[in-house]
Amino acid sequence: MKNFGICLMIAGVIWGVYAFNMKTSIETEGRTVGNGTYSLYVPGQNIHNLDLAARKQNHLLGAGVTVIAGVILLGFGSLQKTSKSSDESATKQTSKYDNIYTKAIVILISIAATAWFYEKFVKP
Template sequence: MKGFGTFILIVGVCWLVFALSMDVSVSTGLGRVNNLGLMADRQLHAIVGGMIALAGLIMLIFGGRAAAPAASVPAVNDTRPCPLCAETIKLAAVKCKHCGADVEPTARYVPATGWTIRIPCRPGMEFDATQKIVSDEGLPCAHPDGAVVVIGPYEEKAEAVEALKHIRVNHSIFGELSYKD
């Protein structure tokens, strides 16, 4: 958005310079006189160029931020919700940085051997709702991995695919298959 804003700003400024450099006089037998039609055209072009430049400036100032590099984005599997305030904290945290509550550190759970379905969720209400749907459907539910609901393990890939299709069709929940040795 900022790149487009810069482009629009440059176009607007060029248009404004063009408008202000227009010659509005015409030659007559007695010399040069100003033409009201040309003066109106110059005024119109100056207004349009100024508005385009203003729009570009607004886009440049308030445009969206560029995407953060992948290294600065925290890993979802390394976090969990705080039991008191539901804000995201690290698995190994002993104190919540948001509410200051003392919490028990949690080791990262490694799923059992077999095919699993991993459903990434936001910590808090979305995670709890997804976990409840999975348990209400009677699907085998492994320990959650951070903010990921893990269904399985299944010995056969076909069983995991059928479970994935079932939750996708009936609840519009999307996950991915993975295999763990």
């Protein structure tokens, strides 16, 4: 769980860097409106696009949630202690399988949550 938390944190930071570098403005081309004496040249401009800004915000939110999930998994993974009791073999077997199932469940939940978030907020 500790390693998966670290991977989630790294993925969240990379996603955050990508989100911070997203463009939120579009360029318009300059053009001439009208003909003859009364024609007017409209220069090209940068226009702030609210849709692109909302997408950037959603990506940043997703990256933040991913980093926080990674921190939580890292914290809970650090709390696990190895037990050295007399029935070490029995506890190792159960903890080994419990740990595998726990990791699989956490991975499936993370994938499902990320897919839901993408479908709900990021996908146009």
